[in-house]
C-alpha cells in the first residue's frame with residue numbers, strides 16, 4: 112500500500128511540500144501550513160498564529176504597536192517580508208528552481224552512494240507508479256532554464272543576482288513535526304498550489320497603515336544589493352582590527368553564511384543583525400579611500416564629523432544663554 | 436487589546452537631552468533644552484506622573500541620579516555641573532567647566548560623579564567629600580558621550596577616539612586637594628573607534644565586560660574591554676537606522692543606546708529615524724523594532740528591574756536645520772516577560 116520506506120523515487124521527493132522559509136519538507140501541505148504558522152508566523156508577544164508574514168506584521172502593528180522586522184526561524188536570505196508566502200504559494204520561481212536542483216542533486220548523490228554500497232540499481236525508476244510522472248529535468252537543464260529565466264528577469268531587479276544559491280546542507284529543524292506524519296495517506300502528488308485562498312491573503316494592508324514601510328527594517332539591508340561604501344572602515348591601527356572577514360556578509364552566496372550546524376535553532380541563529388555585520392578589518396581603510404564616493408547614493412542626515420549636533424544646536428539663537 | 440505603551444504627561448516643552456531611571460524605583464529624570472529637569476513617576480496615573488519640575492538657567496544637556504533618588508546631577512549649556520535636591524528643589528553648582536557641560540555619569544561603587552564638557556575636560560567629583568573641588572582631567576579630544584561601570588569610565592570623543600579609564604586612580608585624584616589644574620591621566624586603553632564617523636552614544640554592558648557605541652552614520656559597534664586578541668576578535672559592528680528613499684540610502688545618526696539590566700546582552704538603539712530597535716548582542720540578532728516614533732529618538736533608558744523602557748523623542752538636529760520644531764515626548768513601554776529576551780535559545 113504505502114510506498115516502500117527508505118527508497119522513494121525522485122519524483123516522490125520533488126513532490127514533497129516544503130517551506131520557503133526554512134527549506135524543510137513535509138508529508139503534506141496541511142502540515143507545512145501549520146508548520147509555517149507555528150514557526151514563522153507566530154506572534155512572540157501573545158502567541159497568536161497568523162496565516163502569513165504580512166498578517167503577522169499587521170497584527171503586531173495594530174495590537175502591539177511593534178514592527179515585524181523579519182520572519183522568525185527563517186534562513187538568512189529568506190527572512191524578508193516582501194515575499195508573501197502561504198504554504199507553497201508565492202515562492203519565487205528562482206527559489207523553486209534552486210530548491211529542486213538541490214533536492215535532485217541530493218537524491219542522486221544519495222542514490223549513487225547507496226548503489227556503491229549495495230550494488231542495487233536505483234529504486235523507484237523501474238516501478239510502475241500510478242501517479243502522474245513529473246517531467247524531470249537534469250540539473251543541467253534546470254540550470255539552463257534558470258539562466259534563461261534570470262536573463263529575462265535581469266533588468267530592474269537588483270536583488271536577484273545574489274539572493275539564491277544552492278544550499279549546501281539540508282536544513283534540519285530540531286523541532287519535531289507539528290503533526291504526526293500520516294503514513295496511511297499517499298503523499299500529495301501534483302497541485303500543491305490548489306489551496307483555496309485564505310482570508311487576509313493579499314488584503315492585509317490596515318487602514319491608513321503601511322505595513323511594508325519603505326524605511327522598514329534598517330538592519331535588513333545587507334542583501335538588498337545596496338553598496339556598502341564604508342565597509343571595512345576599521346582603521347588598521349585600532350585594537351582588534353585583525354579580524355578575519357566575517358561570513359555572512361554580502362557578496363558570497365548564502366551558502367557562505369554560517370550554519371552552525373548544530374540543532375537548537377540553527378537557521379534561526381543567523382539573521383539580519385549578523386548578516387549586516389560589517390567585515391571589519393577585511394580591508395583596512397586606506398587614506399585615499401574617500402568617504403561617500405560620488406556614485407554612492409547615500410545621504411547622511413547629520414554629516415559633520417567634528418562638531419556634534421548639540422554644539423550646533425547651542426549656536427541657535429533660541430538656546431543662547433546669557434552668562435550670569 | 437490595548438498596548439502597554441503610554442506617554443508621560445506633561446512632556447518637556449523642548450528637545451530632550453537625557454532620561455535616567457532612579458536606581459531603585461520607578462522614578463525617571465528627564466532633562467531638556469527647555470532649561471528644566473523633570474522628575475516623573477512612570478507608574479503613577481496619567482495626571483500625576485510629573486512629580487516635580489526643576490528650572491535651571493540654561494538648557495540642560497544631561498542628568499543623572501546619584502546613589503539614591505534624593506538628588507539629581509546636571510550638566511548644562513551654561514558650563515555648570517549642578518546638584519539638585521529633589522526634595523527641596525534647591526540647586527548647587529558643583530563645578531564650572533570652560534565650555535558647555537554635556538555629560539554626567541555616576542558610579543556607585545566609587546561614589547564618583549564624572550562630568551564632561553566641550554572644553555575637552557572631565558571633572559571627577561568625590562561625592563563623599565562635599566565641598567571638595569573636582570579633579571580636572573585633560574582629554575585628548577572633545578568628549579561626546581561617557582558611560583561608567585563599577586570600575587571603569589568610557590569616554591567617546593572627537594577624532595574617533597575612545598578612552599577607557601580605571602576609576603580607581605581617578606578616585607584617588609578626586610580625593611586629593613585639587614587646585615583645579617588640569618591633569619592628564621593615562622587611560623587603561625586608548626582606542627580608535629571601530630566606526631568611521633563621529634561617536635554619538637556609548638553604553639557599557641551590565642556585565643561590565645565591554646560597551647556598545649554608535650555613530651552619526653547609522654551604525655552600532657559592540658566591543659570588549661579585554662585587550663586579548665581572542666576578546667577583540669569578538670568585536671562587531673552593524674548598520675542600522677537607515678532607510679532607502681527614492682533609491683537613496685538615507686542614514687540617520689544613532690543617538691541613543693541602552694542596555695537591559697536583566698537580560699544583560701539585550702540593548703536598545705534609538706535613531707534619528709524615530710525607530711527604536713532591540714538587539715541581542717550575544718547572538719547578534721535583532722529582537723524587535725517598535726513602531727516609529729513621531730520624531731528623532733533622543734534618549735533611551737531601561738528601568739533597573741528591566742520592566743520598563745523609556746523612550747524620549749524630540750526633533751533631532753539635521754544638516755541645514757535652523758529650527759527645532761516638532762513633537763516632544765517620553766513614551767513608556769511596559770515590557771512583557773519575553774519582550775527583551777534574547778533570541779538565541781529557541
Ligand SMILES: [Zn+2]
Pocket residue numbers: 130131132133134135146147150151
Ligand atoms: Zn519553515
Ligand SMILES: [Zn+2]
Pocket residue numbers: 154155156157158159170171174175
Ligand atoms: Zn500578538
